[in-house]
Each structure stands twice: as structure tokens, then as C-alpha cells.
Amino acid sequence: MSDSPAAAVRTDAVWKIFEHDGIAVEAVRGVTMSVAPGEFVVLAGPSGSGKTTLLNLFGGLTRPTRGRVWIAEQEISDISERRLAQIRLERLGFVFQAYNLLPVLTARENAEFSLLLRGTPEAERRQRVTALFERIGIAGLEDRRPGKLSGGQQQRVAVARAVVGEPALVLADEPTANLDSASSDALLEVMVQLNQELGTTFVFATHDTRLMERAKRLIHLVDGAVASDTRR
Amino acid sequence: MPASPWWRIGWRNLGRNSRRTVLTATGLAVGYWSVVVITGMADGLVADMVRTATGILSGQVQAHAPEYLPDRTLYETIGGAEGTDVPALLHAVEAEPGVLGAAPRVYAGGLVSSGATTVGVLLLGVDPAREDSVSRLAAALVEGRLPTPGARELLIGRELARQLDVAPGGELVVVAPAADGSLGNDLFRVSGLYATGIAELDAGTAVGPLAAIQELLALAPGRVHEIAIRIGDPWAAPGMADSLTRRLSAAGAGPIAVRPWTTFRPELVDYANLSSGSMWIVVLIVFAMAVFGVANTLLMTTFERRREFALLLALGATPGGIVRAVLAEAVALGVISILLGVAITVPVLVWWHHDPIDLSRLFGDFTMAGALVRPVLRTDYPLSMCFYAAGALLLTALLAALYPAYRATRVPPADTLAGR
Numbered sequence: 005m006s007d008s009p010a011a012a013v014r015t016d017a018v019w020k021i022f023e024h025d026g027i028a029v030e031a032v033r034g035v036t037m038s039v040a041p042g043e044f045v046v047l048a049g050p051s052g053s054g055k056t057t058l059l060n061l062f063g064g065l066t067r068p069t070r071g072r073v074w075i076a077e078q079e080i081s082d083i084s085e086r087r088l089a090q091i092r093l094e095r096l097g098f099v100f101q102a103y104n105l106l107p108v109l110t111a112r113e114n115a116e117f118s119l120l121l122r123g124t125p126e127a128e129r130r131q132r133v134t135a136l137f138e139r140i141g142i143a144g145l146e147d148r149r150p151g152k153l154s155g156g157q158q159q160r161v162a163v164a165r166a167v168v169g170e171p172a173l174v175l176a177d178e179p180t181a182n183l184d185s186a187s188s189d190a191l192l193e194v195m196v197q198l199n200q201e202l203g204t205t206f207v208f209a210t211h212d213t214r215l216m217e218r219a220k221r222l223i224h225l226v227d228g229a230v231a232s233d234t235r236r
Numbered sequence: 237m238p239a240s241p242w243w244r245i246g247w248r249n250l251g252r253n254s255r256r257t258v259l260t261a262t263g264l265a266v267g268y269w270s271v272v273v274i275t276g277m278a279d280g281l282v283a284d285m286v287r288t289a290t291g292i293l294s295g296q297v298q299a300h301a302p303e304y305l306p307d308r309t310l311y312e313t314i315g316g317a318e319g320t321d322v323p324a325l326l327h328a329v330e331a332e333p334g335v336l337g338a339a340p341r342v343y344a345g346g347l348v349s350s351g352a353t354t355v356g357v358l359l360l361g362v363d364p365a366r367e368d369s370v371s372r373l374a375a376a377l378v379e380g381r382l383p384t385p386g387a388r389e390l391l392i393g394r395e396l397a398r399q400l401d402v403a404p405g406g407e408l409v410v411v412a413p414a415a416d417g418s419l420g421n422d423l424f425r426v427s428g429l430y431a432t433g434i435a436e437l438d439a440g441t442a443v444g445p446l447a448a449i450q451e452l453l454a455l456a457p458g459r460v461h462e463i464a465i466r467i468g469d470p471w472a473a474p475g476m477a478d479s480l481t482r483r484l485s486a487a488g489a490g491p492i493a494v495r496p497w498t499t500f501r502p503e504l505v506d507y508a509n510l511s512s513g514s515m516w517i518v519v520l521i522v523f524a525m526a527v528f529g530v531a532n533t534l535l536m537t538t539f540e541r542r543r544e545f546a547l548l549l550a551l552g553a554t555p556g557g558i559v560r561a562v563l564a565e566a567v568a569l570g571v572i573s574i575l576l577g578v579a580i581t582v583p584v585l586v587w588w589h590h591d592p593i594d595l596s597r598l599f600g601d602f603t604m605a606g607a608l609v610r611p612v613l614r615t616d617y618p619l620s621m622c623f624y625a626a627g628a629l630l631l632t633a634l635l636a637a638l639y640p641a642y643r644a645t646r647v648p649p650a651d652t653l654a655g656r
């Protein structure tokens with residue numbers, strides 16, 4: 005099933021080696037894997053095991069040293085920056101650990117950002133964001149700037165922004181790392197629910213054990229390579 | 237229209253560090269202020285100088301027979317040998333809006349002798365009643381009184397009086413080639429002395445009543461060489477000369493050449509150009525400084541926001557979008573600066589126009605380009621500079637934003653978001 009041609013993301017023997025003062029750091033070492041649409045995947049592993057680098061390879065934020073990456077069956081390893089930006093805009097959603105939102109934009113403006121760049125008409129943007137905010141429990145906060153939102157609320161706005169354009173894949177790097185446990189649980193609930201109700205594909209990098217518990221598929225990375233890949 | 241987010245982001249970014257924004261905008265506004273006000277002062281000073289230089293004698297516009305200049309031939313009177321209806325001509329000139337005064341004149345070369353000494357002079361015949369509305373000769377009177385209309389009296393420069401060793405009340409023999417081919421020859425009495433500070437006037441000119449000088453030169457009362465004209469705004473002189481040419485031809489004054497001071501006092505034009513040329517150097521310096529100020533501010537802000545630019549790039553924004561956001565911020569900064577600049581400039585322009593800074597207590601009067609100038613800085617309204625400076629300011633802000641904008645697009649998203 006993981007080799008299905010319609011994979012949300014797929015890699016073939018992908019490597020990422022950083023050169024640092026003449027020392028080579030092998031952050032990702034020959035990872036071959038595939039994530040099917042609708043999966044809820046957690047990349048787990050100790051700090052420095054290559055989780056972030058692998059997510060960045062998936063998201064076209066880092067170019068592989070060797071090997072290939074496909075997003076929705078479009079190979080992205082060697083395409084132009086322009087094309088890559090377009091694929092990120094149309095196919096991917098990102099949730100980062102922090103600095104997710106533009107402070108000068110309201111919650112709504114942040115959430116509809118990718119729709120705005122895609123040229124989605126105002127009425128549709130409005131309706132989609134309103135519905136999503138309702139769904140994930142932040143209705144009524146549309147006009148607040150991020151500075152007037154709690155950490156948990158901010159991360160939900162980031163999740164809303166990531167899923168609003170119905171991407172093939174949402175990449176979330178430690179989305180709960182800066183949250184207290186109640187907010188973490190609530191955010192996790194939101195993402196599980198989006199995965200179940202809308203079928204949004206999620207790939208997380210985390211060492212949050214609660215997130216790991218909810219994973220339908222748990223991939224352990226050790227020293228940049230896949231140590232185990234289990235489905236539940 | 238699916239509103240582009242870049243303007244919104246750029247504009248709102250400006251409000252984030254309002255102290256820095258206010259400081260930068262104030263800097264630019266002060267730059268705008270200094271450029272416009274200095275230009276206004278320079279324009280005012282030059283206009284004043286032109287007014288003074290042309291106001292002593294020549295006037296700002298002059299009408300002659302077409303062939304009169306440059307030789308100032310005695311026979312080339314307005315309307316030819318028949319002369320013209322001088323009162324009607326003056327009336328027509330004064331009917332032109334903007335004309336403040338007009339005076340008829342005759343000129344001739346001659347000799348004046350006090351018995352012991354003889355000196356070659358320019359004889360100038362004026363209508364004493366009208367001359368005051370054009371020139372400030374009367375104001376330069378330092379001794380005695382003005383000539384009585386029609387009387388054989390002369391007003392001469394103090395330096396000339398010294399050379400001739402005469403005082404008011406003294407007699408002079410005046411000899412001049414007349415229009416009928418004879419040698420005009422008359423006895424004149426010195427009515428008074430003037431001092432303008434201009435050597436050729438003070439040492440080489442004798443002024444008498446129009447009728448008396450015409451009689452000496454065998455010129456009929458209808459024959460004059462020049463109508464000297466005073467107007468309010470010296471910069472309007474060329475246009476005024478054109479419309480007077482049309483008006484006087486239409487009034488049937490015959491062939492007539494009307495010239496502005498820019499033609500008959502070219503040295504004043506050179507001076508005005510020099511002054512506006514140096515203005516542009518000031519403009520350049522001010523805006524070059526502004527470029528670095530704005531560039532510095534924007535470099536700091538874009539550096540502080542590199543995480544946000546990384547986020548935008550990660551989300552799929554193009555470098556072009558990032559550039560637009562930074563440029564939008566610069567344009568917004570420029571517009572705010574212009575508004576602030578205009579707000580602090582206009583009141584000062586109005587104030588210093590109506591209540592000019594008087595430096596004469598510091599410096600006294602001084603002579604510039606052969607003209608007596610009072611150091612009173614009456615600012616003019618440099619309208620075109622107001623617009624040029626605003627355009628330059630906007631351009632400055634945009635230019636200064638180019639490099640920071642480019643830098644913002646070069647932020648590596650993955651490393652920057654990881655805090656590397």
C-alpha cells in the first residue's frame with residue numbers, strides 16, 4: 005500500500021549531507037519511504053536524528069544531496085525554485101514549532117494566506133476560514149492579531165492555514181513543543197479530527213509521547229535512517 | 237480583486253517599530269524641508285537681487301524701436317522719425333495686467349563741463365512724474381532735490397559731481413550731438429546728487445527732465461527711445477514681454493521690440509542659473525544622505541524579520557512577493573515622510589514669505605552682481621521643487637529598499653526557521 009502510485013510523498017534513497025567547516029554531517033542517510041493519502045504519520049527519534057531535515061526534504065525546503073523526492077507523484081528533487089514555491093503553495097501545508105504566524109496579519113489573514121496567493125476569491129476564502137475556525141474551536145478570534153492569541157490558539161491558526169487549501173500533505177515539525185499539556189492535547193485532538201473527518205494527510209516530527217500514541221503509523225529515526233516503521 | 241497581501245504587510249510592518257519609523261520619516265521630512273526651504277530662500281534671494289538690480293534704473297521689461305539696440309542710435313526712436321503718441325503708448329502698457337509702472341526715456345552721449353573740468357557722460361531724459369513708478373533713482377538722492385519738470389536741471393551722480401567739482405545749485409555746460417545734425421548746447425543747473433553704489437551710474441550719468449533733454453537733442457516731444465516697465469514678479473518678465481509685444485502691435489504702436497531683463501541683463505541670468513545649479517547639488521547631497529538612512533533602517537528591519545520572510549518563502553511566496561512587501565514598506569515610509577515634510581514645510585514657507593528673516597542687522601547691505609542687496613531672506617514658493625523633492629524622496633526610498641528587499645529574498649527558509 006505504501007508503494008501506491010498516488011503517494012502523498014515518496015522518497016527513494018534520499019540523503020542529506022551538510023558540510024560544516026570541512027566536516028560532513030550525514031543528517032539523512034538513504035531513506036526510502038512513502039506516505040499514502042489520509043495517513044497520520046509520526047516521525048520520532050532523539051534530537052539530532054534527522055526528523056527536521058527529513059521533513060524539510062519532503063517539503064522542498066532542503067535539496068537532497070542524493071536520491072529523489074516526489075510530492076503527489078511530482079518529482080521535486082531538481083526542479084526550479086519557482087516551481088518548488090508553486091508546489092509548496094498548492095500541495096503542501098506547514099506547521100512549525102514557533103514563529104508560525106505573521107504578527108502584522110490577523111488570525112483570518114494568516115489563515116487565508118495561501119488562498120490569497122493562489123488568487124482564491126474573497127467570498128470563498130471567507131467561507132472556508134470561517135468554517136475551519138468553527139471546526140477547530142477558534143471561532144470569534146478571526147480579527148485578532150497573533151500577539152493577542154495564546155500559544156495554543158496561535159498553533160491552531162497555523163493548522164488552519166496549513167489545511168485551508170486542502171493540500172496533499174501537511175508537514176508539522178514539533179507543533180506541540182512550545183505548548184502546555186492541555187493545549188497540546190487540544191491541538192492534537194484538532195489534527196486527529198481533521199485527519200478523520202477531512203482525510204488530511206499529516207506527517208509529524210516530534211518527541212511528544214502523547215503525539216506518538218495517537219499515530220496510526222510511527223517511524224523511528226536513528227542517526228538519519230529509519231530504524232522501525234510500525235502501523236497500528 | 238483578490239487583494240495582494242504584500243501592500244498590507246508592508247504598510248503594517250511600518251507600524252511595528254513606530255519609534256524607528258517616526259525617526260526615519262522625520263529625517264526624510266527634514267531633508268524635504270531643507271531642500272524646499274533652501275530653494276525657496278535661494279529663489280527669493282535671486283528674485284530680490286533681480287528686482288534690485290533691475291529696479292535701480294533699467295526696469296524688468298523695456299520697449300524700444302526694433303533697431304535701437306545694441307547701438308543706442310539717437311535717431312532710432314519709437315515710431316521712427318515721426319515719433320509716437322507717448323501718453324497713449326504708456327496707457328496701453330499700463331493696461332497689461334501685472335504691469336506696475338511705465339516711464340518714457342531718451343538717451344544720448346554728451347559732454348558736461350564745469351568750466352575747469354569736462355567729462356563724457358550718458359545723458360538720460362526722464363519724466364520725473366513717471367520715473368518713480370519704475371526706477372529707484374529718486375530714492376538714491378543724497379543731496380539737493382529732483383529736477384523740476386521742464387526746467388534745465390540735472391541730477392548727477394555724487395562721484396561725477398566730485399570729478400566736476402560742482403555742488404547742487406552749480407552750473408554745467410552740456411554739449412551733445414543732436415538729431416538734426418547740429419551740436420546741442422545748453423546751460424543746466426545741478427538740482428541734486430544721487431549715489432546708487434553702482435560706479436557707472438554714479439560717475440557717468442546725468443539725468444534731466446525729458447522735455448529739456450529732448451530740446452537739447454532736437455527731438456520732438458513724441459520721440460522717445462525707451463519705455464521702461466516695472467512688474468511684480470521678475471520671473472514673469474519673458475512672458476510679459478511677449479504679451480506686451482502682441483498688445484502694443486495690436487494697439488498700432490508700429491514696429492516695437494519688447495525685451496525682458498533676461499535679454500538685456502544676461503549676467504543676472506547667469507547668476508540665477510548658478511544659484512539653481514548649486515541648489516541641485518544640495519538636493520543631491522540631502523537625498524544621498526537619505527538613501528543611506530532609509531537603507532540602513534530597512535536593512536535592520538528586514539534582518540529582524542528574516543524569520544517571517546523565511547516563513548513566507550516556506551509557504552510558497554515567490555521572491556517577487558517578498559520584494560513587493562519590502563518596497564511597499566518603503567513607499568509607505570516615503571509617503572508618510574512626504575506628508576510630514578509638506579506639513580512642516582508649508583507653514584515655514586508662508587511665514588518666511590510674509591515675515592522674512594532680516595539679516596541686515598548682522599551683515600548690513602551688500603552688493604552682488606552689481607546690485608545692491610538687502611540681506612533679507614524672503615522665501616519664494618518653489619512650487620516645482622516641492623514636487624521634484626517629493627518625487628526624489630519617493631525614488632530615494634525605493635532605491636534604498638532595493639538591496640534590503642533583495643536580501644530578504646535570499647533568506648534560506650529551512651535554516652532560518654530552525655534558528656541557524
Ligand SMILES: Nc1ncnc2c1ncn2[C@@H]1O[C@H](COP(=O)(O)OP(=O)(O)O)[C@@H](O)[C@H]1O
Nearest residue numbers: 022024029031050051052053054055056057651
Ligand atoms: N543546515 C545545517 N547545517 C549543518 N548541520 C545541520 C544542518 N541542519 C541539520 N544539521 C545537522 O543534521 C543533524 C540532524 O538535524 P535535525 O534534522 O535538525 O534533527 P532533529 O530534527 O531530529 O533534531 C544534526 O546533527 C544537525 O546538527
Ligand SMILES: [Mg+2]
Nearest residue numbers: 055056057209
Ligand atoms: Mg528538529
